[in-house]
Amino acid sequence: MEFSARMQAALVPPVTRMEFAWVAGALAAVKLAWLVVDHTLRYYMGDSMTYLHSAAFLTGTGGRSFLYGWTLRFTALPFDSPVAVIVNQAAWSVLICIALFIFLRVALRLPFWWSAVPSWLLATEPAQVFLERMVMAETLGLLAFVSMFLVFSRYLATGDLRWYLLACLGGLAAAAFRMNFLPIAIGLGLTAPLLRVLLWPPDGSSQRWPAWRHIGLAMLILGVTNLAYTQAYGRATHYPPGYLAYTGMMRIGLVAPLIRPEHFEGTGVSGTILQEVELPLDDHWQRGHHIWRPDGLWPLLEKRSDQPELVARTVTRRALLSEPLGLLRINIATLGGYFHDRRSELRMLDDIGVIPPSDRDLELIREWTGWDARGIDALETPARRFFAGSTTWLTLCLFALAPLALATAAIGWRTDRREQYLLLSLASLGLVANHLLFAHIVSYRYIHPFPWFVLANLSIVLAAATSWWVHRSPKSKGQAGQGRPAS
Numbered sequence: 133m134e135f136s137a138r139m140q141a142a143l144v145p146p147v148t149r150m151e152f153a154w155v156a157g158a159l160a161a162v163k164l165a166w167l168v169v170d171h172t173l174r175y176y177m178g179d180s181m182t183y184l185h186s187a188a189f190l191t192g193t194g195g196r197s198f199l200y201g202w203t204l205r206f207t208a209l210p211f212d213s214p215v216a217v218i219v220n221q222a223a224w225s226v227l228i229c230i231a232l233f234i235f236l237r238v239a240l241r242l243p244f245w246w247s248a249v250p251s252w253l254l255a256t257e258p259a260q261v262f263l264e265r266m267v268m269a270e271t272l273g274l275l276a277f278v279s280m281f282l283v284f285s286r287y288l289a290t291g292d293l294r295w296y297l298l299a300c301l302g303g304l305a306a307a308a309f310r311m312n313f314l315p316i317a318i319g320l321g322l323t324a325p326l327l328r329v330l331l332w333p334p335d336g337s338s339q340r341w342p343a344w345r346h347i348g349l350a351m352l353i354l355g356v357t358n359l360a361y362t363q364a365y366g367r368a369t370h371y372p373p374g375y376l377a378y379t380g381m382m383r384i385g386l387v388a389p390l391i392r393p394e395h396f397e398g399t400g401v402s403g404t405i406l407q408e409v410e411l412p413l414d415d416h417w418q419r420g421h422h423i424w425r426p427d428g429l430w431p432l433l434e435k436r437s438d439q440p441e442l443v444a445r446t447v448t449r450r451a452l453l454s455e456p457l458g459l460l461r462i463n464i465a466t467l468g469g470y471f472h473d474r475r476s477e478l479r480m481l482d483d484i485g486v487i488p489p490s491d492r493d494l495e496l497i498r499e500w501t502g503w504d505a506r507g508i509d510a511l512e513t514p515a516r517r518f519f520a521g522s523t524t525w526l527t528l529c530l531f532a533l534a535p536l537a538l539a540t541a542a543i544g545w546r547t548d549r550r551e552q553y554l555l556l557s558l559a560s561l562g563l564v565a566n567h568l569l570f571a572h573i574v575s576y577r578y579i580h581p582f583p584w585f586v587l588a589n590l591s592i593v594l595a596a597a598t599s600w601w602v603h604r605s606p607k608s609k610g611q612a613g614q615g616r617p618a619s
Contacts, residue, residue, distance in 0.1 A: 192369020273310030380444025
């Protein structure tokens with residue numbers, strides 16, 4: 133009976149039409165106001181050029197999302213105006229904010245104001261506002277990621293593997309827009325069935341066979357969907373099956389300081405190539421430049437091998453295996469850049485798009501889209517200034533998320549919805565771990581997903597603290613004692 137009651141409670145959302153109208157209306161008003169204030173489309177060279185090429189020709193790309201470009205082709209390009217990109221991404225951002233409200237109000241059953249206010253704050257959060265104005269996949273990628281998160285929430289509430297299947301597909305969609313979401317999506321895919329079985333046995337039973345069968349079916353779904361995605365990626369992009377065609381190239385920008393001459397053995401490229409690289413290999417601040425700069429390792433590898441991607445995959449894999457903790461050590465040192473004024477300033481300048489398009493890029497943008505991008509890099513607007521001034525806030529999001537997530541887990545452990553609290557905590561910790569392991573540079577653009585989860589956890593912590601304070605206050609104690617008989 134207890135299981136049935138909890139199941140029924142999970143299936144009946146407490147959101148009324150009036151509540152939803154208030155939240156959605158306020159979100160739309162915020163986005164409309166920002167659109168009036170700032171409707172300048174921005175470009176991040178050369179990622180944006182890759183996306184626009186995919187949009188213009190419906191082609192694949194080896195190192196960036198093909199799906200984002202395809203989405204632009206059918207949602208923005210037909211309107212022949214760069215503002216169409218901002219309008220579309222602002223609409224997607226509204227859905228991201230609604231997802232935050234829905235999770236807090238429906239999955240956790242927090243009071244209306246504790247659910248609505250975080251979603252309204254997110255609507256005008258600096259990273260959300262600015263990246264809506266960038267030809268970048270961040271906004272749509274975050275929408276796919278939080279959609280996956282909500283579907284995992286429904287799976288935990290119902291135990292229905294059809295929700296689990298949709299969550300796995302949502303995670304792959306998020307990875308198709310932003311590859312950095314893939315480790316978290318797979319991690320949640322592995323842990324969600326365990327949470328479901330351990331915290332809420334299927335059919336209210338504690339028997340081992342139904343539990344193992346449930347986990348086994350979930351793992352089969354996870355494996356099949358990922359295999360199917362890699363095959364579909366190969367067909368869509370005309371590259372070999374995989375998650376990303378240029379995995380080796382990207383990993384060079386991550387593990388360059390760990391690469392040694394012996395890692396080239398048997399690859400057809402001599403380890404002496406490292407002596408020819410002009411850019412310092414042991415400087416972890418230069419890692420990303422080993423991909424894009426002509427004096428880096430990747431351009432030189434392209435000259436020395438007919439299969440540079442295969443060589444890069446082999447070398448970077450060996451580098452990681454030879455020094456497993458080396459990457460963690462390097463990335464921890466890189467995090468210090470967020471507290472280095474000069475480094476953080478330079479990275480923010482890069483993130484806001486101060487690199488101007490070349491004359492050739494300007495011609496291609498006009499040819500592909502009909503848009504005039506001249507002078508965009510130097511044009512200051514409210515959204516850009518707002519984002520440029522948010523370094524302290526975004527750094528706080530990066531370093532505060534893990535403690536907030538642990539507090540959420542502790543608060544939710546004694547509730548009847550602890551699996552939902554733990555899901556939020558795991559996803560939040562996954563974001564932090566993913567950044568720690570795979571962010572090779574200081575980049576405020578990389579922190580874009582964090583505010584959603586910071587505001588969700590913060591709302592829980594503040595609601596719990598407020599409730600504790602109210603119940604512990606002398607006035608509350610006095611009222612509680614008024615009904616007791618005199619001794």
